[in-house]
Amino acid sequence: MKALILGAGRGTRVQPITYTLPKPMMPVLNRPIMELLVEHLRLHGVRQILVNTSYLAGEIENYFRDGARFGVEIGYSFEGRMEQGRLVDAPVGSAGAIRKIQDHSGFFDEPFFVLCGDAIIDLDLTRFAEFHRSRGAVASLAMLDVPRETVGSYGVVVAGPDGRIEGFQEKPAPEEARSTTVNTGIYLFEPPVVDLIPSGVAYDIGGQLFPDLVRRGAPFYALNLPFQWLDIGKLTDYYEVLRLAMAGRVPGVTPPGSEIRPGLRVGPNVRIHPDACTIRGPVSIGASASIEDGATLLGPCYIGPGAVVEAGAVVEESFVLEYTRVGPMTSLSRSIASGRFCVTSEGVTVHVAENGLDWVLSDARSPRHTVADPQEMLEALIRLSDEG
Numbered sequence: 001m002k003a004l005i006l007g008a009g010r011g012t013r014v015q016p017i018t019y020t021l022p023k024p025m026m027p028v029l030n031r032p033i034m035e036l037l038v039e040h041l042r043l044h045g046v047r048q049i050l051v052n053t054s055y056l057a058g059e060i061e062n063y064f065r066d067g068a069r070f071g072v073e074i075g076y077s078f079e080g081r082m083e084q085g086r087l088v089d090a091p092v093g094s095a096g097a098i099r100k101i102q103d104h105s106g107f108f109d110e111p112f113f114v115l116c117g118d119a120i121i122d123l124d125l126t127r128f129a130e131f132h133r134s135r136g137a138v139a140s141l142a143m144l145d146v147p148r149e150t151v152g153s154y155g156v157v158v159a160g161p162d163g164r165i166e167g168f169q170e171k172p173a174p175e176e177a178r179s180t181t182v183n184t185g186i187y188l189f190e191p192p193v194v195d196l197i198p199s200g201v202a203y204d205i206g207g208q209l210f211p212d213l214v215r216r217g218a219p220f221y222a223l224n225l226p227f228q229w230l231d232i233g234k235l236t237d238y239y240e241v242l243r244l245a246m247a248g249r250v251p252g253v254t255p256p257g258s259e260i261r262p263g264l265r266v267g268p269n270v271r272i273h274p275d276a277c278t279i280r281g282p283v284s285i286g287a288s289a290s291i292e293d294g295a296t297l298l299g300p301c302y303i304g305p306g307a308v309v310e311a312g313a314v315v316e317e318s319f320v321l322e323y324t325r326v327g328p329m330t331s332l333s334r335s336i337a338s339g340r341f342c343v344t345s346e347g348v349t350v351h352v353a354e355n356g357l358d359w360v361l362s363d364a365r366s367p368r369h370t371v372a373d374p375q376e377m378l379e380a381l382i383r384l385s386d387e388g
Helices: 033-043 057-064 094-105 125-134 148-153 191-196 205-216 235-246 374-387
Strands: 002-007 048-053 073-078 080-083 086-089 112-116 119-121 139-145 155-159 165-170 181-189 220-224 229-231 258-261 264-266 278-280 283-285 296-298 301-303 314-316 324-326 331-333 335-337 341-344 349-351 361-363
Touching (some): 002 033, 002 094, 033 057, 033 112, 033 119, 048 057, 048 094, 057 073, 057 086, 094 191, 094 205, 112 119, 119 181, 125 181, 125 220, 165 220, 181 229, 296 301
Parallel strands (some): 002 048, 048 073, 139 220, 278 296, 283 301
Antiparallel strands (some): 080 086, 112 181, 119 229, 155 165, 155 181, 335 341, 341 349
């Protein structure tokens, strides 16, 4: 079977993480989201994968290349154009991406999966395909039950007893929702569905293609099968996924490093004297990181490759991204930190440069910053408090 991974979006709801990375490349500890999807597809027999790219397309294409090292073949469909020597992204919608690929090569000549590039799943795709075939479906989607109070965050699926889809509600109020089963963005299509997508225009799967299938009375079905679906729609979701990963509860992700004592995993070339630090696991430290004597790491805690945690710093239930320096008077609690920003578990973002906090967080590859004036430090702390 074949598959399409949707990877063209800008990921605006998870900025600033996506200022420099497209959403499919957001790291879950040491692995991009899309790598987990590619591996899952391969385990279920998918060998040819297309990825539609647009925003920061090179980040995806340069990492995955032709897919050979992942045991699959990967190709790309770029949505954009070159203007004045630079690439300008111009996505054509989730369904428009399918049509663009088909118009180019006729790639979709057999049943094919479509997956969103910003979610981690362990759905039994083989069983999903069997359900699809047993119903004689031209299109199928995987749905999940969610608590009624949360349906307003999703597209609600209304299906009959046999799974045939009767309609949709986009983010309804809980009291108006006709169902508590929601669309997970995991689809299986037959090639004739592609003919229903207009060429040369932006077109959406959920908002346009699916309602059209319902109006036509097409054999369109939904499977409600329990599975893990970690949808990273916003910053708070990303923080929770990182916590789950440190607990070993994200399929395909193991906290990196070798365990040198209970609860402490360390990668190669890490400088640390555990007896000179305060450490409460689980803690994972990436390759070539430095943890100075007198630092405190309270898990779940991840320190990325090349990062530096200086003496006196406290990192508690937080995730320090690669090449980040955590200054000596810093106390990080339930946060995601880099040299450019800090995001709290509640989704509040603090930008380092704008708040004069480069003595708190900075790039570990830059010279160490010192604060000569205590008043400067106090004013910066006040700004940080106000921001949070």
